[in-house]
Amino acid sequence: MDVSESHIGRRIREVRTWRGLSQTTAAELAGITGPYLSMIERGVRPVTKRAVLEGIAQALRVSPAELTGKPYAPSDASSAVAHAAMAAVSDALSGWSVGEFPEVPDRPWQAVQADVDRLNLTLHPNADYSAQAELLPDLIAHLLSAVGTEHRTDALVGLLSAYRAAGSLARDLGVAGLPMLAVERMRQVAEQLDDPVWLAYAAYRRAQLLTGGNRTRQRQLAVAAADVPGARVEVKGMAHLAAALACAVESQADEALTHMAEAAALAELIESDVSSWMQMSFGRTNVGIWRVAIGVELGEGAKVAEIASGFTPGGVSRSRQAAFWIDYGRGLLAERKFQEQGLAGLLRAEKLAPQMVRNNVFVREAVGSLLSNARRNAGSRELRGLAWRVGISPNG
Template sequence: MDSDLGLRLREIREWRSLGLRACAELSGISYGYLAKIERGEKPVNSRKLLEALANTLRVSPNELLGKPYAPTDAESGGIHSALPVIEDVLTGWWVGEIPQAQGRPWPVVQADLHRLERELRPKADYAAQAEMLPGLIRDLLALVGSGEHRRAALLGLLSAYKTAAYLTHDLGRSGLPTLAVERMRQTAEELGDPHHLADVSWRRAQLLSGSNRRRQYELASGVAGTTGTPEHMRGMAHLTAALASAVLGDEGVALDHLNEATALADATETDGRPYRPSDFCGSNVGIWRVTVGVELGYGAKVAEIAESVRPSEVAPHRQAVFWADLGRGLLSDRKSRAQGLAALLRAERLAPQKTRANPFIRETVSSMLTAARRDAAGRELRGLAWRMGVAPAG
């Protein structure tokens, strides 16, 4: 069974009139490996490979992936239909402009913000986030404009825009994450707090398109090295710089940034306001080490890194990232494939919508289908593939 990515890759390559061997050489992989990717026998299992292929074919990584993915059920259909509405509210109003519709009272808006920050975002409930965000942003803009509860409304608006940025990034809606970050910057300027502006700066780097890793590294390392920036923000910037370095193939620089982040995590104490402790802590740094290790090609050896990580100390969506990336690493070795599949299923239980939208998990699962036997593991794999929309049921 050909993967969707493999089919798109072949179609774009042929449309560019680029031969298989030339495309492989320009992308830094072998002719045989590219042929297997196009046939769905091998996955595109790293950002580095995805972006190399996208650069060779002169398309965006999301175009090669086919993001945002077509809905596979009512829940994902609701997310899909909400994206244009989120786009409308992001493009329709700048911070300081007031929507004409009558907004809801502050206590109701405040309750939605509490639910967003304490429940929907930690669980990566994309469907509920997508349903809530357009109305919530309009209400907060109205409250800011009216002057009532202005500072609290601005803090809420910053949170809502941040949610929109990560939601649209994970779903692959090109352009919207950058626009949401710009709205965050406007909000932070209205607040007049340099710490909020620093927070926006590292998130801008983290959410930058995968087609511009060098710029991502430049932005992230700049924040990490800025004197006066709170340590947890510098730490997150170091983690972003580590991933960018790994994608660029510079293992030494990536490990240096990880070590800097570890040192900051060891020295940092946070009270959770206005930033959740799970945004930057030793356990989260450990999860990033696993992610960077997979990107650097450590394969099943990332299990050695994972042994020291305590994922239960962070939010469910970060726990899901840990199990997903550990699973991807384990699945690269035939001997540990059962454990790898179990890790992916655990990630799906923790944050189903986030896990199913992960392109590298989708690629890994799709490429495994043809090799799956009709045993218990094979049924579990086919079930996961069906829920992701990468294979029919049965």
């Protein structure tokens, strides 16, 4: 896609015109200024925060996904594989409820468990979208079948992991409807396990995967998950982080910082720096990563460098490290004098989790804006290379 056609502003202008709204009216409804919306629509300013994207979407009465253009056309072979396999993932989620038993070829439980471990320890932590999409349909079917055997409990816990991965994958690739279907399947599994630990876990995942169109409800669900009796510390902590993000997007800074403080206090109860339970990676390091994300959403911009001063996102998965560098990079890109460092952050994230970076709307916005605003020879080779890899063709 040409850079002039890739920015969210073009789609905003199309939908606004279709709705019959003036720029002034749309901007007022979105809680931003008319000149700012004008610059967004012309591609002069990128959409850099969830609050802006979701505010404009609400003003235009569409989902944020309608404005982002997801799912994006594959920009490489891995992306093509991931998108092609999502139809089978959808069939696996919609075709069977928990308690129904698909007919599958006999397979030793040890082989099924090995695939669960591969998903949890390698593919999901590394944000390998294509490999996850190819693995999940068959894995879900075999785990559902195994629920009716002596491996029932292990199969149900394995299903929680598989449905979580499917929901996250669908969200990141922009497949509408599937994240909430995955959440419903997780709820069914938790009820089968009939344990407060798993009920709280499923409740947290519901809050986490709720679409960005309803942050108030996301905050409510996250707070409720943190308060479920019997919930593990990891679930309580991650639920507070989800609530903090929801508050930040709604510009409720004090509430966001309160939830961050709750999460930080809970992280101190984790004996190791990062908990390995259910691959949630909760702990002090993850709280530090979220501090940067919350700072970006609260409009701290390049001040995220101060928030992250002396902080190294080690000991967590590659995908969590990549999330840190994405937020760090787009925070720095808010100010022209830090653009070189901001681009370096995005490139560092891409090395860690390329498929994750290439499907991130804010990375695409940032790269497209940098490219559009660069003089003909000012766009660096690194910038142009990243633009090609995320599916944006440089002009000139």
